[in-house]
Amino acid sequence: MKFTLSWLKTHLATDADLPTILKALTDIGLEVEGVENPAEKLGGFRIARVLTAERHPQADKLQVLTVDHGDGAPLQVVCGAPNARAGLVGVFGMEGAVVPVNGMVLKKTAIRGVESNGMMCSYRELELGEDHEGIIELAADALVGQAYAQWAGLNDPVIDVSVTPNRQDCMGVRGIARDLAAKGLGTLNAIVVPQVQGVGPGPDVRTDDPEGCPAFFARSVRGVTNGQSPEWMARRLKAIGQKPISTLVDITNYIMIDLGRPLHVYDMATLKGGLVARKGKPGEQVQALNGKTYTVDGTMTIIADDEAVHDIGGIMGGVHSGATEATTDVLIECAYFTPERIAITGQTLGLTSDARARFERGVDPAFLDDGLSIATDLVVKLCGGTPSEATRAGFPPALPKELSYLPSQCAELAGVFVSETEQKAILESLGFAVTGQNSIVEYEDGVPVAVEAGWTITVPTWRRDIDGWPDIVEEVVRMVGLEHVPSTPLPRAPGVAKPTATPEQLVERRVRRTAAARGLAEAINWSFLSEKEAAAVGGGDWTLANPISEDLKVMRPSLLPGLLSATRRNMDRGAASVRLFEIGRRYFADKERATVGFVLAGEKAPRSWQGGKAQPFTAFDAKAELIALLTAAGAPAANLQNFGEASAAYHPGQSGTLRLGPKVVLAEYGVLHPTLAKQFGLTGTVVAGEVFPDAIPGRRKAGSLRAPYAPPALQAVKRDFAFVVPDTLEADALVRAVKGADKKAIVDARLFDVFTGPGLEEGTKSLAIEVTLQPGEKSFAQEELDAISAAVVKAAEKLGGTLRG
Structure with missing residues (x-):
């Protein structure tokens, strides 16, 4: 989940600096995976004005510019952009600056025999867009010499946090701001839900699949003009890696990231009849916005009209009904899809999207009306048009969940004492409703006795992960700080511990x-x-x-x-x-x-x-x-x-x-x-x-254990043998043959020398083996040693070896 610092501050009123915010995010369980400030890689680029532009003497497509960069004498720059001209205000890369797109370090150089100092840049070269047809053109009143990143408002760090599957509320910037406010880093700004005055009845939508799509809310807006989204919206989307497409599409993406509420817009001119959320039929297909065609089935929720499938519900819309520059009438869909159905559909199709990531975690089912109103208001403000009344098909599963909780359970489970007042403040700042009195003191026979009063806690609709009182303890403790949880060893059983390793x-x-x-x-x-x-x-x-x-x-x-x-x-x-x-x-x-x-x-x-x-x-x-x-x-x-x-x-x-x-x-x-x-x-x-x-063969069974080790009473005898063998014979084979010549007397044999060269026939080698003999009750007699030696030589001969003289 990515967002910029300025975007976060639209929801969070705070004076905290960036390092403090980053530490707080990690402390509350939103691990920071990375921080990137676009201004840092643009440090060597500033606003400059082209004073003169003349044709390069050695190249028709190049120009020699004189550039005022606001610091010292004007510099000469060779430029090949077709729009380079005297009077243009653009972005100039100083000597020593690093071009973001390719990592090139700018330096004074000669281009076709003409000295060039630095570079006038395009949007693509600065990784600020895809435009590379010419150099950047800024407003004529842009301050020459000012750092471009500062002038363009790019000094805005992009924060990337890892959101665990149970924190669906933090898949929007507002949810993250709410957590930081509860941590004490500022105040959560109130969300403004506009009151949209609709004209005429709402669009024809319904849901025939209450298990997959319990609620399908929609409005139409007629007479819109679709085009490029405003600069502030496009800048925020581009900063987090989202490519701006058009105002209508960008509005849905912006609300999804800002508020965690996925939406979809349909071009009403492409629809044949009303829209219905239903189960797919075997063989039905839809070409999704990623350009791929998917075949749906009865386990999936789709959005269709009277003739075709237009949307894989909650995951991705279709190409056919998507908004384009020619769109004049749109239908805004704000539906609730069940997480289980979304997960199964996405896994079956192998299809991922930002909408799926949010729906399968569980979006706020009580935010359909508000989300639809916010989207409609933005469409009317940015694209014009006349909105209709809202159509509300089905009922979202937004019944509040209530839990019983004792404040003492925090210390009981986590080992951290947090006062009842502080616990209540934390929970309420996270959106929980807390009813019930704090603990009181009563007297029995003049002796004060603390009486704990239980609380009833109403879970906010955006917290699908809260199921019981231990979850409430977790919320309190992560805001107080997990570093306060004591490290307590498990109790040790008395006596000698039994082995547990297999x-x-x-x-x-x-x-x-x-x-x-x-x-x-x-x-x-x-x-x-x-x-x-x-x-x-x-x-x-x-x-x-x-x-x-x-x-x-x-x-x-x-x-x-x-x-x-x-x-x-x-x-x-x-x-x-x-x-x-x-x-x-x-x-x-x-x-x-x-x-x-x-x-x-x-x-x-x-x-x-x-x-x-x-x-x-x-x-x-x-x-x-x-x-x-x-x-x-x-x-x-x-x-x-x-x-x-x-x-x-x-x-x-x-x-x-x-x-x-x-x-x-x-x-x-x-x-x-x-x-x-x-x-x-x-x-x-x-x-x-x-x-x-x-x-590896297993151990012997019980009852068949080997005899205890008994060291030999007599000293071992060692004899060396050298055999001439074919050079293709493996030494290991010879060693094994020698060991097997007399299994009772020979206890070991090892290779200690290999020789090839003068004195040996071609295609042969000499292998020297050390043989260890172990006598039993008496020492070996000479006759016994001679017999063992003969057996060794005979074993070698079977492999083609001869005793070396």
Whole structure:
């Protein structure tokens, strides 16, 4: 919700400065998302007069101007605008000014051999409109040398606040002003509702769908002249990002933002018969004002005449009956649409609008007559014409809601003591009606006894979110200040606390600590991706029907896109080395899977005084991280097998999977595929991996626990073997074969050397394995060692290896 400071002050009489207002907004629950002052980006632009204009000697379409900017001698400026001429008063960009439309810094330069100092500007170049056919022309009496932003009244900060779904009353500037007045920042100005004297009967409207449109009020105004809206209205709309269209349309948009009351105007010349609010019929279509055609059905409320559908009720009007410059007779619609129906219709059609945002939260049902009168009065004042009487079809659900409330409940629920007088003043300033006496003191046998009197509180019609007395406490406390709510710990049960973490949570905790201890920083990303990002990692099974945005449309099938985007952001900001991990969920058609993902990018180790180049990460770095994370998760790391079939997200030949047997995949890793890296804007080598904790075999059942650890009584024996093997043989396969040669005696085997080069035949390599033998009750005899060695050599020979001499 955006509004300007001056717009706010049309409803709020206050002397508070901007920082005070911004802090108060956040304090009362209207979080300030941003503040922008157009005058700041126009600081280098001032009003100037063109003294002379002569043709450029080297270009027919350029002119050489002499410009009086009000500060020192006139300056020479080269300009290509067709309307540049002597005597014109316009906007001049000084040397050093930044042009808003493109960020160009103005400086003295030569254009076709002629010196130019600064720039005469158009509306588009200053981001004040779309006009770029010529430079800005101001009134002849505009003060030369004055800052343009000050002269044009652009020194008006635009405030953007985040309105939560329960605060429908703050979807209008007046509602925000009411909250600030209750906070003590000023006085809420009285709203003036004009008395419109109608001539003749009102238009023919009715509602045949009381569930979707309980009330349909309307007036007609005949003999209007539609054109451009007045400067004050257009300026406010443009300041908050609304494009002025025409006076009639701008009036409806202005009232919607100003008072939170959506309206619609119809060109009566396009209507065939009366208008009716009814349910849509299967197959009916309407071309909306956004240019798209929508098919409605019986779950939706539409506005139609005798021949066609003209409006998707409460969401968007149709092109056919919209007001144009040729419109002379209009029908002003001011209806109430139920929030539930609006939400369902908007979700079904995938259609959003400012009107929908307000109706589905719930607009004030008691403001139909007043809203219609205000709109009619503005139409008559700005466009002329003769208004009719009002037609009121149906009844809005405006019955007042009453609640019982005890002032002591504020301290009871929130822990904040607020006097009864102050509570009543806060509630009344927010529009609540409070009846009932304050607490009194009575005497029993001469002893004073406080007797609390309950209040009856009537909820204002614009506060649909108030349901019970806790909501009343919330209203009081947020105005007093949430910082006064004490931090009170929950009571602790006596005795030793029972564990509450599930086995899965304990595994997640160990993995997180291990990743952090290894130097990885945790990232937390959205579970949603764009369709393009999901397609890059194989595509997602779940697509949201009503996504927050197109960039958050698919439930992620991988953690990599989010981590890669975070990696790019870090590297764009100068990070030399990025090490990120994330613990989250991946989503598939049959289930969701717990996953741990990580990305390593940039330099493995920074340059140092010890010398040496910074090295990029490799697939083996990713494998090392995976083994550490799998060990922390409880996987039998010693039994892991390396396979080469990683997903398409990784580089073929530089990636792999870790498994327990051919079918149980615990993780995949490798160098990122160059195409995927390029798609996410990453350069250099990027490695990544994903661990699948749900694939790790579970714990043994009770009663089948392993025997307690008993350290061996005798010292282990180590023997080294070097085998010449085909260079295509994976070292892991040889290590496993050696370990299996004598499962009773051999307790470990590891690769400690790889050699290729002179002395070996082409297509071979030498792998050196350290074998650890553990004797049992007695030391190994020489014959036993010889037999074990022979078994080791025989196991290697089965893989094509020979003992190296």
